[in-house]
Amino acid sequence: MLRCRSAKGGYGSTVPTTEPAARRATVFQVAPRDAGHGELRATRLQLPSGSQDDTMSEETMTKKVSDLYPVNAFLGGHAAEIQARIEALEKDRFASRFWRKDPDLWKSDPENRKSIANSMGWIDLPDKISLHAPALAEFARDLRICRFKHVVHMGMGGSSLAPLAFREIFEPGAEGLALTVLDSTSPSTILEIERRLPMAETFFIEASKSGATVESRSLGEYFHARMRAVKGKGAGVHFAVVTDPGSVLVKLAEERNYRGTFLNFADIGGRYSALSFFGLVPAALMGLDVEEILARGLSMMEACGPDVPVKKNPGMTLGVVMGEMALRGRNKLTVIASESLSALGMWLEQLIAESTGKEGKGIVPVVGEPLGDPAVYDDDRLFVVLCLEDEVDGVLESRIDALRKAGHPVIVVPMADRLDLGREFFRWEIATATAGAILGINPFDQPSVQESKDITKRFLEQVRDEGCLVEGKIELGDGPLQFYGIAPGAASAGQALSRFLKGARSGDYLAFLAYLPEASGVEPGLRNLRGLVRDRLKLATTLGFGPRYLHSTGQLHKGGPNTGVFLLITCDDPEDAPIPGQPYTFGVLRRAQALGDFEALAKHGRRVLRVHIAGNPVKGLAALEKAFREAL
Numbered sequence: 272m273l274r275c276r277s278a279k280g281g282y283g284s285t286v287p288t289t290e291p292a293a294r295r296a297t298v299f300q301v302a303p304r305d306a307g308h309g310e311l312r313a314t315r316l317q318l319p320s321g322s323q324d325d326t327m328s329e330e331t332m333t334k335k336v337s338d339l340y341p342v343n344a345f346l347g348g349h350a351a352e353i354q355a356r357i358e359a360l361e362k363d364r365f366a367s368r369f370w371r372k373d374p375d376l377w378k379s380d381p382e383n384r385k386s387i388a389n390s391m392g393w394i395d396l397p398d399k400i401s402l403h404a405p406a407l408a409e410f411a412r413d414l415r416i417c418r419f420k421h422v423v424h425m426g427m428g429g430s431s432l433a434p435l436a437f438r439e440i441f442e443p444g445a446e447g448l449a450l451t452v453l454d455s456t457s458p459s460t461i462l463e464i465e466r467r468l469p470m471a472e473t474f475f476i477e478a479s480k481s482g483a484t485v486e487s488r489s490l491g492e493y494f495h496a497r498m499r500a501v502k503g504k505g506a507g508v509h510f511a512v513v514t515d516p517g518s519v520l521v522k523l524a525e526e527r528n529y530r531g532t533f534l535n536f537a538d539i540g541g542r543y544s545a546l547s548f549f550g551l552v553p554a555a556l557m558g559l560d561v562e563e564i565l566a567r568g569l570s571m572m573e574a575c576g577p578d579v580p581v582k583k584n585p586g587m588t589l590g591v592v593m594g595e596m597a598l599r600g601r602n603k604l605t606v607i608a609s610e611s612l613s614a615l616g617m618w619l620e621q622l623i624a625e626s627t628g629k630e631g632k633g634i635v636p637v638v639g640e641p642l643g644d645p646a647v648y649d650d651d652r653l654f655v656v657l658c659l660e661d662e663v664d665g666v667l668e669s670r671i672d673a674l675r676k677a678g679h680p681v682i683v684v685p686m687a688d689r690l691d692l693g694r695e696f697f698r699w700e701i702a703t704a705t706a707g708a709i710l711g712i713n714p715f716d717q718p719s720v721q722e723s724k725d726i727t728k729r730f731l732e733q734v735r736d737e738g739c740l741v742e743g744k745i746e747l748g749d750g751p752l753q754f755y756g757i758a759p760g761a762a763s764a765g766q767a768l769s770r771f772l773k774g775a776r777s778g779d780y781l782a783f784l785a786y787l788p789e790a791s792g793v794e795p796g797l798r799n800l801r802g803l804v805r806d807r808l809k810l811a812t813t814l815g816f817g818p819r820y821l822h823s824t825g826q827l828h829k830g831g832p833n834t835g836v837f838l839l840i841t842c843d844d845p846e847d848a849p850i851p852g853q854p855y856t857f858g859v860l861r862r863a864q865a866l867g868d869f870e871a872l873a874k875h876g877r878r879v880l881r882v883h884i885a886g887n888p889v890k891g892l893a894a895l896e897k898a899f900r901e902a903l
């Protein structure tokens with residue numbers, strides 16, 4: 272339902288002063304649908320309450336039941352177990368119960384049953400949200416008419432990773448706005464965006480299901496204050512929120528006359544929200560073909576329907592493979608994504624890690640690790656190849672073939688084109704929820720995420736009370752590297768790392784938790800470290816930039832199996848930015864988040880070491896690589 276209301280503030284102020292008078296008049300014509308005063312038209316898009324409906328219409332589900340989406344799977348000797356599991360699920364009427372949102376497929380205690388029943392609003396999203404695609408296109412058209420050129424999407428985890436995938440995988444449409452996704456508290460990232468984008472032509476989306484996430488709230492306040500400095504009371508026309516009904520953002524948007532309020536379904540968790548307003552609003556503003564993306568999602572939804580046998584269900588069979596492989600020790604789901612699809616890997620990482628990493632169980636997604644020869648991998652891997660059909664070349668094929676020949680299971684998921692992203696979002700959501708049932712966990716909650724947040728809050732209160740963060744004592748300094756939390760007796764960086772890595776066993780993974788700028792030179796430096804550890808120790812490696820990973824793999828790190836070895840890397844911020852209304856800056860917030868997670872990991876008995884880089888992070892990473900070479 273699209274509801275228009277008028278609000279004070281004027282389009283006039285959003286139009287560059289060079290705007291021809293005729294165009295300005297057109298802008299004003301868009302506005303007065305209800306009030307007729309040439310005032311700002313605010314959009315409020317609310318999804319129908321039918322979201323809680325348990326039943327799919329006959330028509331929807333029988334239209335095109337198909338098994339058109341097979342994955343090409345080599346099961347590395349596990350075909351019999353997988354077949355047996357498929358038969359067991361069939362006997363248990365898994366598919367029809369799944370579509371009836373039966374919580375007992377996962378958990379039977381009252382608390383989990385309630386949480387699961389309230390989290391399955393995503394299963395028919397491609398169908399029920401497609402009604403709203405024209406309204407999204409209209410919203411995007413209004414922004415174009417008002418001469419907006421850029422959109423900044425601010426959100427964390429499930430509220431930003433699908434937009435990031437759209438941003439990285441697609442070129443903006445011919446008339447689309449250029450999308451920037453901001454999911455960081457790094458001062459240099461924030462200031463770079465502020466310097467790069469002309470405020471008068473920039474539109475901001477604050478996306479948060481809860482409306483309470485500290486990063487998104489701080490970013491929203493920062494850029495609203497900046498816009499007010501430029502536009503005064505007219506700042507609101509540059510903003511929209513995507514959130515759940517009743518969140519503080521709804522009220523805020525009303526008070527500040529924001530241009531748009533997109534109310535999502537409350538029964539969809541962040542990581543299952545790609546095809547809801549959280550993913551689709553930025554996609555529409557980029558000028559993407561949202562209707563076609565949803566049509567692809569719908570075709571997968573139908574192929575995964577309640578009447579399709581599990582063995583022909585492209586989402587559930589994938590989930591069975593993921594779950595069964597994990598139970599058999601192959602729980603490092605290693606994504607080999609072609610360059611153009613690498614951002615899909617980041618979305619998948621959150622979906623899989625946060626959904627399955629709990630109760631000491633979990634599937635560890637390994638994304639962005641350089642592809643190696645079969646000999647550098649332990650037998651804890653399940654490989655998944657994500658590629659566009661026309662990107663599969665002889666080199667990739669022969670490398671995949673080598674993995675198969677060495678006995679590693681490999682699944683190839685080809686996409687006909689980029690629009691198939693709609694299809695894959697849906698397939699992997701079904702697959703992950705199915706794998707969750709096999710592992711016997713609730714795939715829709717994230718009980719361990721709060722702990723780091725609580726400790727971070729304690730550090731920030733310390734700043735409020737004492738004026739600064741207390742970081743603990745540097746236990747070893749070696750050139751630009753300063754170590755915290757090392758085993759006693761180490762006299763050099765190499766020795767500190769050697770002692771730290773000594774206990775790493777087959778089946779463990781090394782996670783690099785980088786509170787570093789995502790600037791040129793940093794990522795290659797970290798990539799080198801990953802390659803080194805993987806090749807020398809045969810350990811799976813992961814990389815997360817802080818604070819993004821807290822909302823992605825953070826749950827798995829603390830709630831999953833105690834097989835992670837964590838190297839947390841911080842560095843100095845060369846510049847900083849204030850957070851309106853707070854006694855601390857973005858730089859302090861980010862450091863408090865790093866310290867909060869370090870403490871939470873230690874509390875869970877995880878093996879964790881912190882190294883701080885003094886000065887240039889690229890040089891620091893080079894020193895770290897040298898130390899790793901000494902240690903391994």
Ligand SMILES: O=P(O)(O)OC[C@H]1O[C@H](O)[C@H](O)[C@@H](O)[C@@H]1O
Pocket residue numbers: 427428429430478479480481482483484487541542625717720821822823
């Ligand atoms: O959308 P929000 O309420 O701001 O939540 C953003 C993120 O916050 C937490 O970290 C959760 O673990 C994520 O699942 C969620 O996506």
